[in-house]
Amino acid sequence: MAEHNIVGQIGEEIACQIMRKKGFRIIETNWRFGHLEMDIIAANRKTIAFVEVKTRTSTFGDKRPEEYVDQLKQRRMAAAANAYIKNNQIELKPRFDIIGILINPETHEIVEQTHLEDAF
Numbered sequence: 001m002a003e004h005n006i007v008g009q010i011g012e013e014i015a016c017q018i019m020r021k022k023g024f025r026i027i028e029t030n031w032r033f034g035h036l037e038m039d040i041i042a043a044n045r046k047t048i049a050f051v052e053v054k055t056r057t058s059t060f061g062d063k064r065p066e067e068y069v070d071q072l073k074q075r076r077m078a079a080a081a082n083a084y085i086k087n088n089q090i091e092l093k094p095r096f097d098i099i100g101i102l103i104n105p106e107t108h109e110i111v112e113q114t115h116l117e118d119a120f
Contacts, residue, residue: 010108011055015040015099018115024049033087036080048092049117050081057105066100066114074120096120 016026024042031038040051052073054065069077074096081094098119102112 007055007057007103007105007108008053010103011053011099011101012039014055014101014110014113015051015053016042018099018113019049019051019097022115028084031080031084033080033083036076036083038077038080038084041084043092046093048085048090048094049097050077050084050094051097051099052077053099053101055101055103057103064100064114065102066098066116066119069098069119 012029016029019026019040019042023044025044026040026042027048028038028041031041038050039053040049042049042051052069054068056065077096081096084090085094095118098116100112100114100116101110103109104111
């Protein structure tokens with residue numbers, strides 16, 4: 001498996017742990033619907049969270065991993081969430097989270113993690 005795929009997989013596993021610690025159960029990972037995708041879909045009793053995970057091994061020009069979720073990505077996340085809600089008749093309050101994870105490229109240990117709840 002390519003290094004960037006390993007890094008991404010590690011980041012998504014960490015993000016799932018973060019969501020579970022905050023009382024969410026993981027409903028889907030790497031959910032796809034046509035050209036739309038969502039890294040993690042998680043829910044608690046009141047909320048369904050659509051989570052984008054950005055994992056990096058370094059910062060580029062001081063840009064944090066979570067800062068790579070631009071307006072285009074936000075629109076794609078919203079479209080994916082709408083499709084998921086409609087197709088699964090979800091009645092929970094939706095929110096969009098971003099989890100940024102910075103890991104050591106050699107040891108794969110977490111250097112930094114940021115969870116932006118209700119990010120947009």
